[in-house]
Structures are given as structure tokens and as C-alpha cells.
Amino acid sequence: MKKYDVLIIGAGIAGLYAAMQLPKSKKVLVVCKDIPWECNTFYAQGGMSTALNEADISVHVEDTMAAGAYHNDKEAVEILSRTSLVTTPDIISQGMEFDTDEEGNILYTKEAAHSTERIVHAGGDATGRYMHYFMMVQNKHQLQKNTLVYDLLIEDGRCYGVKASVNYRPTTIYADDVIIASGGIGSLYAYNTNSRTISADIHGICVEKGIELSDMEFMQFHPTVFVDTPYARKLLLTEALRGEGAHVVDDDGNRFLFEYDNRGELASRDIVARGIFDYKRKTGKNAYLDFSMFEEKWFEHRFPNITRTFGALGYYFPKDKVSISPAFHYANGGIKCDTYGCIEGMEGLYVIGEAARTGVHGANRLASNSLLEGMVFAKRAVDHLLGKEQIVLKTPEFEKDYANILHKDNDKTYKHKLRQVMWDDIGIIRTTQGLHEAKNLIYDMKNREIGRLLELRLNTASAIVDAALARKESLGSHYMES
Numbered sequence: 001m002k003k004y005d006v007l008i009i010g011a012g013i014a015g016l017y018a019a020m021q022l023p024k025s026k027k028v029l030v031v032c033k034d035i036p037w038e039c040n041t042f043y044a045q046g047g048m049s050t051a052l053n054e055a056d057i058s059v060h061v062e063d064t065m066a067a068g069a070y071h072n073d074k075e076a077v078e079i080l081s082r083t084s085l086v087t088t089p090d091i092i093s094q095g096m097e098f099d100t101d102e103e104g105n106i107l108y109t110k111e112a113a114h115s116t117e118r119i120v121h122a123g124g125d126a127t128g129r130y131m132h133y134f135m136m137v138q139n140k141h142q143l144q145k146n147t148l149v150y151d152l153l154i155e156d157g158r159c160y161g162v163k164a165s166v167n168y169r170p171t172t173i174y175a176d177d178v179i180i181a182s183g184g185i186g187s188l189y190a191y192n193t194n195s196r197t198i199s200a201d202i203h204g205i206c207v208e209k210g211i212e213l214s215d216m217e218f219m220q221f222h223p224t225v226f227v228d229t230p231y232a233r234k235l236l237l238t239e240a241l242r243g244e245g246a247h248v249v250d251d252d253g254n255r256f257l258f259e260y261d262n263r264g265e266l267a268s269r270d271i272v273a274r275g276i277f278d279y280k281r282k283t284g285k286n287a288y289l290d291f292s293m294f295e296e297k298w299f300e301h302r303f304p305n306i307t308r309t310f311g312a313l314g315y316y317f318p319k320d321k322v323s324i325s326p327a328f329h330y331a332n333g334g335i336k337c338d339t340y341g342c343i344e345g346m347e348g349l350y351v352i353g354e355a356a357r358t359g360v361h362g363a364n365r366l367a368s369n370s371l372l373e374g375m376v377f378a379k380r381a382v383d384h385l386l387g388k389e390q391i392v393l394k395t396p397e398f399e400k401d402y403a404n405i406l407h408k409d410n411d412k413t414y415k416h417k418l419r420q421v422m423w424d425d426i427g428i429i430r431t432t433q434g435l436h437e438a439k440n441l442i443y444d445m446k447n448r449e450i451g452r453l454l455e456l457r458l459n460t461a462s463a464i465v466d467a468a469l470a471r472k473e474s475l476g477s478h479y480m481e482s
């Protein structure tokens with residue numbers, strides 16, 4: 001029987017930073033569903049927030065809590081901000097290069113709802129890609145791709161490993177400790193900015209096993225996304241563009257967001273996303289991101305990734321404005337855990353990163369707090385794991401397996417139907433009637449002949465719709481229209 005000390009599900013920032021904290025003496029396996037860079041970290045553009053110094057901690061905490069509609073767990077937020085004074089210097093000392101000025105001073109930028117410039121970035125607007133590459137190079141443990149986890153091996157409140165499809169072959173992987181770092185739920189939505197691998201499978205397994213998901217009504221929509229492409233993942237236009245001074249305008253050049261909040265483009269993400277969605281619906285006008293105030297050379301240097309990507313689509317930035325829509329971006333809720341990633345009533349199982357609900361984001365995540373969250377809580381989970389008493393246990397037999405992991409004939413049709421209903425009825429603006437209709441549709445699909453993976457997606461979708469129905473009042477990114 002093949003058994004590891006630690007199995008990490010996911011090779012984004014949380015999974016890789018957890019691996020970096022584990023000594024070489026441990027037998028560790030990091031698995032990812034596809035190729036390692038198909039993860040949300042890779043696509044993160046704007047940057048990573050970090051407290052600037054001791055004095056900035058209380059300000060960062062307050063900005064995070066205000067963006068989160070004070071639904072956050074304050075202790076988790078304080079941990080996030082305080083630990084950034086350890087984790088950011090840690091990766092810099094190991095060779096991570098954030099953008100600097102000519103004298104070598106780190107350049108900080110600002111994004112919506114931050115009261116000061118405290119966001120570090122790399123490669124201009126390719127922060128996630130640079131951080132991911134840095135951590136891939138640092139990783140000293142075995143990394144296995146094409147490993148799609150479809151079950152957690154749980155018995156009597158303990159996790160013993162997973163069942164996974166490895167290069168399309170059903171495989172059992174045993175481990176003393178399993179760390180879930182599998183990201184959020186992006187592929188459930190028709191319009192999303194996420195990697196195509198992010199499809200809520202592990203959340204769905206948790207629903208099945210009675211492991212609590214929490215704050216699932218708080219799904220975050222990014223305000224400025226270019227959605228006119230045929231691909232599932234839509235193109236993000238980083239919040240840092242607005243942080244540096246880009247405007248959101250309508251067909252007539254009117255900066256309409258001031259009708260929604262006196263901070264205009266720099267209001268928190270939920271308000272800006274809702275404002276754009278509502279304005280387009282109400283007026284029939286389109287919304288655009290306008291960069292024309294920027295000098296060409298500066299723009300190309302500061303946002304090389306966006307300049308290049310949109311250049312290939314025929315845009316000439318910063319001269320051209322670009323049509324925008326909100327799109328699903330980030331799950332504020334997730335698998336409920338404490339600030340060490342421990343899950344109540346469950347031994348040998350941790351959760352970190354976007355998959356986790358520590359309470360750090362409240363009802364709406366503050367921009368650029370997620371890369372930081374990935375590192376801070378990965379470190380704490382590993383500290384906990386290494387600090388606990390190691391008990392030698394006999395591994396039970398797990399015989400049950402699933403015949404139809406990947407496909408049944410209907411799956412593709414239902415998957416698309418689900419993505420549309422999530423966008424239409426469990427999206428930016430919700431109604432009780434729409435939520436009930438979505439609930440019925442999801443229930444109906446669950447009772448069809450479907451494959452295991454679709455079943456898991458539907459489990460997670462049910463958890464989102466149930467949480468949305470349970471919260472009658474609007475809060476943060478959960479907005480109910482009466």
C-alpha cells in the first residue's frame with residue numbers, strides 16, 4: 001500500500017507554500033488536477049496585500065473588515081495582517097522578486113477599498129504567475145499532475161487519504177494527513193475568471209460527508225472582466241488599473257459609478273460589480289474601462305500582460321477603451337475550519353486557501369487579500385500538523401468506488417444548464433423566486449443519470465443556493481432584490 005505522510009490536494013499558492021514549509025524528511029505528495037499552472041494563482045494579476053509595518057496592521061484589518069461588511073472573524077483578519085510581516089519577507093529572502101523602483105525599493109500599489117498603497121506586485125500585472133513560478137521552483141516534494149480527486153477516505157471522524165483518477169486510472173492514495181488546497185468553485189458559473197480546473201469537487205465531497213461549508217452565499221464577482229470570448233475563463237482586467245486611475249464609463253463617457261457610491265471606481269468590489277450590472281440592466285447602455293489618461297510607455301511597462309493579451313485581440317491600449325462586465329471571481333465562503341485549517345470533528349484533514357472558510361473575508365473579500373491568505377494559513381496549518389502528536393493508526397479498507405467518474409451522456413448538457421442557472425439566479429442580484437427556481441432545477445438534475453463529478457458540482461451548487469435562501473437580508477456580496 002502506497003502511503004504518504006502528507007498529501008496536498010492542489011498546486012496553487014496555498015498548496016505550494018504548505019509544501020515549502022514541510023521538511024524533506026517527510027514523504028509528501030502534492031497533486032493537481034491538470035498541469036500545475038492551471039490554477040487560480042497563475043491567473044492572479046493585481047498583487048498581494050501585505051501590512052506595511054506594525055502601524056499598518058490595524059488599518060489593514062479595518063479595511064478588510066469594512067470590505068467584508070464586518071461579517072469577518074476579526075481574530076482571523078488580525079492573524080492575516082500580522083503574519084504578513086513574516087510571510088512576505090520570508091519569500092523575498094528566498095528570492096521572490098516583487099517590482100521595485102530604480103533604487104530597489106518595493107513598489108506598492110492600491111486597489112479598491114484599501115486606504116493606502118500596500119499591494120506588492122510582480123511582472124507588472126502578472127503577480128500570480130511570478131509567485132507560482134517562484135514556488136514551483138522552491139518545491140522540493142513530489143508533484144503529480146493529472147490527479148483528479150473524487151473521494152475523501154473518511155471513517156469515524158478521520159481522513160485516511162483519497163480516491164483519485166490518476167491519468168484516467170482509479171487510484172487510492174493513503175496519507176496520515178491530507179491538506180485540501182483545491183481552490184474555489186469558479187466553473188459553476190457561466191461567466192468566471194477562474195482556471196478551468198476549479199470546479200468545486202472537493203466542496204461537493206464535503207457536502208456528501210457532512211463536513212460543513214460556511215458563508216456559501218457570499219460569492220464574489222469581479223467588476224471588470226472582458227467576457228466576449230468563447231472560452232470558459234473570461235479575461236480579467238485587474239483592479240490595479242482602477243487603483244492607478246482608470247475610469248469606468250458608459251457609452252457617453254459618463255462615470256456612472258458615482259451614482260452608487262461616492263468612492264466611484266474605488267468602492268469595494270461588491271458595490272462596483274453590482275453598480276455596473278445594475279446600470280447596464282437599467283439603462284441598456286454598455287460599460288467600459290477607460291485608460292486614455294495613461295501615458296503609453298508607462299502603461300505598457302506597468303501592465304505588460306494586459307497590453308499583450310488584449311493586443312492579440314486587436315485592442316490598442318491605453319488608447320482604446322474596452323467593454324466590461326462583472327464575472328464570478330472568488331468564493332468568500334468554503335469548507336469551515338479554524339485558523340489552523342483544522343475541521344471540527346475531523347482528524348487528519350486540513351483546508352487552506354480559497355477552499356477554506358476561516359472567516360477572514362467576511363461577506364466580501366478585500367482585493368488582493370487572497371494570495372496573502374494562501375500563504376498565511378498554509379503556514380499555520382503546517383505548523384499545527386508538525387506540532388501534533390503523531391499516532392500510528394491501522395488504515396481501514398475503503399472498497400467503495402464509482403463507476404462513472406468523468407462522464408455520463410447527459411453530463412455536458414446539465415453542466416451548461418447549471419452554469420447558466422448559477423449566473424442567472426444565484427449571481428450578482430438575487431430574488432427569492434429565482435433562488436427557489438434554481439433550487440428545484442438543481443434538485444431535478446441531481447435525480448438524473450449523472451456522473452460522479454457532476455453530482456459533486458450539484459452538491460456544492462445546492463449548498464450555495466440553500467445558504468442564499470437562508471440569508472433573507474442583503475449583506476456584502478449577497479444581494480437580494482425585493
Ligand code: SIN
Nearest residue numbers: 045046238239367368
Ligand atoms: C485583480 O487583480 O483585480 C484581482 C485581485 C484579487 O482578486 O484580489
